[in-house]
Amino acid sequence: MAVAVRVIPCLDVAAGRVVKGVKFQNLRDAGDPVELARRYYEQGADELTFLDVTATVDDRSTTYDVVRATAEQVFIPLTVGGGVRSTEDVAKLLAHGADKVGVNSAAIARPALISEIADRFGAQVLVLSLDVKRSAGGFMVTTHGGRTMTELDAIDWASEAIERGAGELLVNSIDADGTRDGFDLELIAAMREISSVPVIASGGAGAVDDFAPAIEAGADAVLAASVFHDGDLTVGDVKRELANAGLIVR
Numbered sequence: 001m002a003v004a005v006r007v008i009p010c011l012d013v014a015a016g017r018v019v020k021g022v023k024f025q026n027l028r029d030a031g032d033p034v035e036l037a038r039r040y041y042e043q044g045a046d047e048l049t050f051l052d053v054t055a056t057v058d059d060r061s062t063t064y065d066v067v068r069a070t071a072e073q074v075f076i077p078l079t080v081g082g083g084v085r086s087t088e089d090v091a092k093l094l095a096h097g098a099d100k101v102g103v104n105s106a107a108i109a110r111p112a113l114i115s116e117i118a119d120r121f122g123a124q125v126l127v128l129s130l131d132v133k134r135s136a137g138g139f140m141v142t143t144h145g146g147r148t149m150t151e152l153d154a155i156d157w158a159s160e161a162i163e164r165g166a167g168e169l170l171v172n173s174i175d176a177d178g179t180r181d182g183f184d185l186e187l188i189a190a191m192r193e194i195s196s197v198p199v200i201a202s203g204g205a206g207a208v209d210d211f212a213p214a215i216e217a218g219a220d221a222v223l224a225a226s227v228f229h230d231g232d233l234t235v236g237d238v239k240r241e242l243a244n245a246g247l248i249v250r
Contacts, residue, residue, distance in 0.1 A: 004250045006046040006221035007238050008200065009228045011036055012053045016066055019053065020178065020226045030229040034069045040228065041074040043235035046250055048074060049170070049223060051102065052082025053145050064096045071097020081129050086113070087120050094121070102170060104129040105143040108150060108157070111164060118165025128166035130154055132187060133174045139187055146174045159194045169195055170223070173203035178226055180206025183214040192218025211238050212245035
């Protein structure tokens with residue numbers, strides 16, 4: 001049986017406010033996270049992703065009170081990432097209302113973190129977040145909110161993370177982020193080829209017809225931020241367009 005495509009608004013949070021930039025630069029204020037979460041829940045979002053975009057850079061943990069306030073307002077799965085470095089961080093986020101936890105920089109620094117989280121909480125809790133940049137014909141992983149290039153090939157790293165227990169891949173194209181030129185379909189297809197777990201496409205959504213091609217390229221879910229925050233599109237608009245393209249939506 002075909003699984004319904006998920007539409008996931010993303011709240012990038014810094015200092016308790018939702019922010020949005022282009023290619024991770026020039027962040028601007030986009031509103032209150034709890035209000036926006038409530039709005040997207042009411043619009044029919046399947047899940048919400050909440051990323052504390054400065055937690056790793058500032059070397060601190062995610063704002064737990066904002067997570068709790070958001071979880072109290074929405075009754076759909078909530079994924080929280082940013083600054084997660086240990087199984088204790090995961091336990092704390094789950095206790096504050098997160099359903100899934102995203103890891104990125106800390107898992108690259110210490111890959112064993114993935115298996116530790118998966119062993120303790122189950123793979124379904126663990127989302128591997130990949131901030132990917134194109135480099136000399138390949139796809140490379142970056143850390144610290146896209147600020148630091150690594151030598152890691154994104155496709156190889158995703159494969160390793162799945163073997164270690166990652167239950168889902170959140171694949172964010174930094175080159176496409178905030179540009180509104182459409183998702184990086186080549187990157188999505190490359191991830192689909194190696195992934196035995198769901199792939200969430202992120203980065204580049206600008207128009208209602210950008211979403212179906214991402215699913216057709218191999219994504220199981222589509223994530224977007226600025227088109228929702230700025231009120232250009234609603235979750236319902238995206239679901240209607242996906243349904244028109246012959247895809248199953250909830």
